[in-house]
Amino acid sequence: MSERVVPPAARRRRRPTKQGVVLSEKLIVETALRLIEEHGADALSVRRLGRALGADPSSLYRYFRHTDDLMLAIADELIGRTMRSWRPTGDWRADLRDLGLRMHAGALAHPRAAVLSSYRVTGRVHEIQAVETGLGVLRDAGFPDAEAVRIYHAFIDQALGFGALDSANVSLPRPVREAEAEIWRATYARLPADTHPNIAATARHLVASMGGSAYPAALDLLLTAAATRLSEIRAAAEE
Structure with a gap:
């Protein structure tokens, strides 16, 4: 086009x-x-x-x-599908966690499109709604405006980044994915403790964890850090 x-x-x-x-x-x-x-x-x-x-x-x-105009519309539609399935509860941390997980699941449902659109800014209706909603959740929780933007930025880029990363992995041919998963068992799990003590000590955890997505854990770490920051803000306001 x-x-x-x-x-x-x-x-x-x-x-x-x-x-x-x-x-x-x-x-x-x-x-x-x-x-x-x-x-x-x-x-x-x-x-x-x-x-x-x-x-x-x-x-x-x-x-x-042109095709780029269409690509932006596709990116915005993926955002819209997430927003239409999400319902806030009033608990800011639970709401952002649910929104992030839904964004990630939406990317995996359309992995090739997610990889293409994850880094785009559409300026369209669904993206605008998502930004307004995300900032509203954080501001209503008590985050000052600058903090709300900083945390929202980290939250949304984390979700999009993991969505693209995991979508790229899902898009690989099945034999390639299976071969890479086997590396954790066939290579890392067999490294000797005298040369690789840290890998050897954690090998069973590596095998169990590294084949899946780190996004839920990363999201929880981000939200925990945000909650800690909110506690600091509230404590400072009470002084």
Whole structure:
């Protein structure tokens, strides 16, 4: 897709595609997301997308200026799916933990798209909602504005970073993943204590832990640090 702006008033397709469906931003995003998961980043081309939709590729310019514009819409849709499934309870720590885990699960549900979109800033409706909501949770908990932004920044980048990392691993061919998991058992678990005392002492824990995601543990560490910081802020306010 190259840069080609179509006025908003002219973006609606009035006739069905060859497959009998009417184009919309939602349909295009959902189809693009499916193609990315099936075929990888190369699937995000106007020609392949038009073919999947049964539409003339040029009609896609009525909705998106270029492929990067579409990629931002896909990233925003992934955020929206997380936000639609999340319900706050009023317990800031539990709410952020639940939100983070849902973000991570959402990335693993669409690993190839998550790897492509994790580092993007969309400025779109769902991302704006997520930023507003996350900051609201922290400010309502009692964090001053600067602290709320600092912790939110760490929280969101941690979630996106682990989402991309674990999604990249999930996207590897199964034989490759299995071979790498076996390294912990076949190599690390067999290293002798006289040359590698720390690995030998913790080998069974390495085998049990290193094949999974560290995100839940990292998230808990971050939230514990944030809770400690909030206690310090409250103590200072009482002095």
